[in-house]
Amino acid sequence: MTALPAKEQFDVIVVGAGPAGSAAALLSARAGLKVLLLERGEYPGAKNVSGAVFYGSAILNQLIPNWWEQAPVERYICRRDIAFMSPTTAVALDFRCAGSGYATAPYNGFSVLRPKFDRWLAAQAEAAGAFLLTSAVVDDVLWDDGRVVGVRVRREQGEIYGKVVIACDGVNSFLAKKAGLQREFHAHELSLGVKEVIGLDPAIIQDRFHLTGNEGIAFEYLGAITEDVHGGAFLYTNRDSLSLGVIGQVSSLVERRKRPYELLERFKAHPAVAPLVRGGKLREYSAHLIPESGWAMQPKLYTDGLLVAGDAAGFCLAAGLYLEGMNYAIQSGLAAAETAIAACRRGNFSARSLAVYRKHLKQRHVSTDFRAYRHAPSFVNGPRLQNLYPEMIARSMEQIFRVDGAPKRKILPLAYRMVRQSEIRPGQLLRDAYQVARAYLW
Amino acid sequence: MRIAVCLKYVPDPGTIEVDPLTGLIAADRLLYMLNPADESALELALRLRPPQGTVTVFNVGPVEADRLLQEALAAGADAAVRVWDSAISSTKPMITTILLAAALRAAELPDLVLCGGHSVDRGSGTVPALLAEHLGWPVVTEVTQFEMQPDELQSGRMRVQRRLARGARAESEVTLPAILGLETGLVHLRQASLPSLMRVKHTPIPLYGLEELGLSPQDLHFPAMTLHEVMPPRPRARVMFTPDCHRSAPERVAQILSAGVAGKAGQILDSGTPEQQADAIIDFLRQHGFLEKSP
Ligand SMILES: Cc1cc2nc3c(=O)[nH]c(=O)nc-3n(C[C@H](O)[C@H](O)[C@H](O)COP(=O)(O)OP(=O)(O)OC[C@H]3O[C@@H](n4cnc5c(N)ncnc54)[C@H](O)[C@@H]3O)c2cc1C
Numbered sequence: 202m203t204a205l206p207a208k209e210q211f212d213v214i215v216v217g218a219g220p221a222g223s224a225a226a227l228l229s230a231r232a233g234l235k236v237l238l239l240e241r242g243e244y245p246g247a248k249n250v251s252g253a254v255f256y257g258s259a260i261l262n263q264l265i266p267n268w269w270e271q272a273p274v275e276r277y278i279c280r281r282d283i284a285f286m287s288p289t290t291a292v293a294l295d296f297r298c299a300g301s302g303y304a305t306a307p308y309n310g311f312s313v314l315r316p317k318f319d320r321w322l323a324a325q326a327e328a329a330g331a332f333l334l335t336s337a338v339v340d341d342v343l344w345d346d347g348r349v350v351g352v353r354v355r356r357e358q359g360e361i362y363g364k365v366v367i368a369c370d371g372v373n374s375f376l377a378k379k380a381g382l383q384r385e386f387h388a389h390e391l392s393l394g395v396k397e398v399i400g401l402d403p404a405i406i407q408d409r410f411h412l413t414g415n416e417g418i419a420f421e422y423l424g425a426i427t428e429d430v431h432g433g434a435f436l437y438t439n440r441d442s443l444s445l446g447v448i449g450q451v452s453s454l455v456e457r458r459k460r461p462y463e464l465l466e467r468f469k470a471h472p473a474v475a476p477l478v479r480g481g482k483l484r485e486y487s488a489h490l491i492p493e494s495g496w497a498m499q500p501k502l503y504t505d506g507l508l509v510a511g512d513a514a515g516f517c518l519a520a521g522l523y524l525e526g527m528n529y530a531i532q533s534g535l536a537a538a539e540t541a542i543a544a545c546r547r548g549n550f551s552a553r554s555l556a557v558y559r560k561h562l563k564q565r566h567v568s569t570d571f572r573a574y575r576h577a578p579s580f581v582n583g584p585r586l587q588n589l590y591p592e593m594i595a596r597s598m599e600q601i602f603r604v605d606g607a608p609k610r611k612i613l614p615l616a617y618r619m620v621r622q623s624e625i626r627p628g629q630l631l632r633d634a635y636q637v638a639r640a641y642l643w
Numbered sequence: 644m645r646i647a648v649c650l651k652y653v654p655d656p657g658t659i660e661v662d663p664l665t666g667l668i669a670a671d672r673l674l675y676m677l678n679p680a681d682e683s684a685l686e687l688a689l690r691l692r693p694p695q696g697t698v699t700v701f702n703v704g705p706v707e708a709d710r711l712l713q714e715a716l717a718a719g720a721d722a723a724v725r726v727w728d729s730a731i732s733s734t735k736p737m738i739t740t741i742l743l744a745a746a747l748r749a750a751e752l753p754d755l756v757l758c759g760g761h762s763v764d765r766g767s768g769t770v771p772a773l774l775a776e777h778l779g780w781p782v783v784t785e786v787t788q789f790e791m792q793p794d795e796l797q798s799g800r801m802r803v804q805r806r807l808a809r810g811a812r813a814e815s816e817v818t819l820p821a822i823l824g825l826e827t828g829l830v831h832l833r834q835a836s837l838p839s840l841m842r843v844k845h846t847p848i849p850l851y852g853l854e855e856l857g858l859s860p861q862d863l864h865f866p867a868m869t870l871h872e873v874m875p876p877r878p879r880a881r882v883m884f885t886p887d888c889h890r891s892a893p894e895r896v897a898q899i900l901s902a903g904v905a906g907k908a909g910q911i912l913d914s915g916t917p918e919q920q921a922d923a924i925i926d927f928l929r930q931h932g933f934l935e936k937s938p
Contacts (some may be wrong), residue, residue, distance in 0.1 A: 243674065244674070316672075317671075332841070332844065334840065334841060334844070337837070337840075354837050356834060356835070356836055356837045356840070357834065357835075357836035357837065358836045358837050358838050359836075359837045360837075361837060400662065484660065485660075
């Protein structure tokens with residue numbers, strides 16, 4: 202190491218061994234680059250939090266064929282449920298696919314436990330030749346002549362130099378801010394996810410959720426569970442546990458003075474959820490921020506000598522139907538690696554040279570997806586779509602099915618009355634319908 | 644001066660989770676760490692090391708423990724040795740110390756061996772003494788401090804402070820070679836610098852198996868103390884003060900309000916045979932919870 206000129210010990214320094222960082226390190230190392238992967242945790246994934254369903258199976262399969270055979274995956278997700286909730290009712294849309302790509306290789310998604318999964322993925326990067334260093338907290342970027350030339354680890358003689366730094370340090374990226382690429386976030390752009398893992402016998406899970414073998418199901422909940430806090434909830438099946446959690450917008454949590462774990466308790470006590478978790482034993486509790494505003498939160502993605510990927514770059518699609526971040530983390534990590542590889546070949550690490558990152562992100566459908574869904578977050582995460590309408594749907598169904606001797610109402614008058622009671626103006630309703638359509642349909 | 648430090652690889656108590664379904668410790672969620680008392684021992688060894696001295700770290704453990712020995716090297720140890728063999732089926736103190744003693748001999752006997760006095764997992768506290776037995780050396784346990792002046796270095800003597808019961812301390816002196824068993828939490832291990840941490844990442848750790856140590860599996864097999872069970876201390880049931888039921892209500896209330904003070908007036912046994920008096924004392928002790936009630 203001392204033989205190298207002091208300023209270029211590594212070709213690529215990747216900060217953060219989450220999915221973005223490990224993917225970036227893996228691809229760069231495979232291209233023969235000298236890669237350093239720095240992680241602050243005692244091991245990769247030690248404190249990382251997701252739901253977690255990993256929807257990037259096909260992407261990872263290109264990198265590591267049949268990766269699920271060796272990776273610590275829990276269940277393959279071939280059923281998805283979206284439930285609209287009122288305090289006492291739930292109306293669900295149940296999707297089940299036994300078809301190819303869902304229930305067969307390469308599968309659509311797997312539930313995973315992040316501490317195990319991240320550790321495994323980082324080990325793949327190590328096997329490809331990356332140098333992984335844990336217990337290494339990066340606390341600054343090093344500059345030379347207006348360009349990033351390395352990072353400083355919080356240790357004695359912690360300066361370390363590389364040709365390109367890839368910042369994969371997660372939501373609220375310290376590095377992107379240090380490099381002047383990211384502004385401070387507003388509380389309405391961030392959500393707080395609180396999550397529990399509840400141990401349950403695999404046989405009970407199979408019976409309770411009507412699953413066979415290693416099938417798994419993912420539930421997303423919208424509506425009254427988070428009360429007047431903007432947010433939603435999820436419940437995923439693992440091999441012998443359930444992962445469930447509540448996600449609430451930080452600003453509305455603060456405004457309404459709601460504690461996230463209170464919402465989680467309420468969620469678990471909901472009549473549609475309680476029977477699913479009955480008899481389970483709490484295994485772990487965790488909390489983490491989620492960048493919710495997607496497009497609007499994106500930093501400048503590169504500067505001289507530095508690229509930003511994953512949550513650090515705001516590549517997390519959290520918009521009602523979707524809660525996907527790990528797949529985009531991997532895609533953007535790979536795009537950053539492709540950019541770094543090309544820059545190393547050219548020997549040019551200026552911002553202009555790194556600008557091809559945009560092209561690679563497009564090819565990997567990261568920026569295109571986020572552009573397409575750019576209207577979704579601000580609106581979907583608003584109170585009407587996340588809480589009010591789902592609750593109205595649930596309440597309407599309650600009315601439609603009710604038989605109590607009173608005259609049966611047809612659906613339209615019923616809906617009309619529902620809208621009248623909710624104090625939403627019809628014009629508003631139409632505009633919202635248009636927005637939903639624009640957010641998801643075209 | 645050659646110093647040896649014995650390092651144990653133990654589960655981090657913070658990561659011990661009992662799987663609620665099986666009631667067993669979830670082994671795949673355990674993280675391992677350097678035993679805290681051994682961490683102090685290593686730091687003190689590094690501080691004591693004279694300019695020409697060396698610090699060598701020893702571990703009996705599986706390959707995963709290499710990480711820990713590498714970290715010790717990064718912190719400044721000069722050499723590391725790991726002892727392991729597929730024939731080793733237990734890390735009971737008796738077996739560990741036979742292996743450690745053999746490894747110390749194989750690597751040329753040091754002048755001083757430092758051990759953590761207790762480990763956070765088994766915590767038998769017997770390793771320093773057993774090791775001393777195998778090597779035939781003096782041992783000082785419960786050590787809180789030690790020092791060596793340059794002249795003492797020449798004469799091979801060392802001043803040692805020991806912790807005694809109830810906060811008392813003992814100053815003593817020991818002749819080297821010797822073994823010290825150190826208390827937990829005396830000092831923190833220094834943080835390795837980034838370059839040394841990176842340097843040790845792929846440093847191979849020499850491994851001694853039974854053959855290299857000149858031992859056979861038979862040497863690890865003999866009747867020795869067997870641990871059957873460890874029981875937590877059971878607190879004695881507390882006896883609640885109850886007023887004498889023969890008294891009137893106001894008197895009983897007064898008795899309660901006196902919080903037992905009045906009840907402590909005592910009784911003088913000046914009549915009856917010695918046996919009767921003894922019985923009265925035993926009854927009294929039983930009533931007040933000092934003796935277990937007879938079945
Ligand atoms: C409750 C919840 C549920 C979610 N559910 C899902 C889901 O079901 N599916 C899905 O795809 N996504 C989900 N997400 C989103 C997903 O977790 C993230 O998008 C994803 O983890 C982003 O990966 P990343 O590699 O960019 O960042 P992270 O996974 O956050 O990794 C960042 C890494 O960088 C390290 N690091 C940070 N700072 C430093 C530093 N200064 N020095 C050194 N290392 C540092 C961290 O320790 C960490 O290992 C969920 C998120 C939450 C909070």
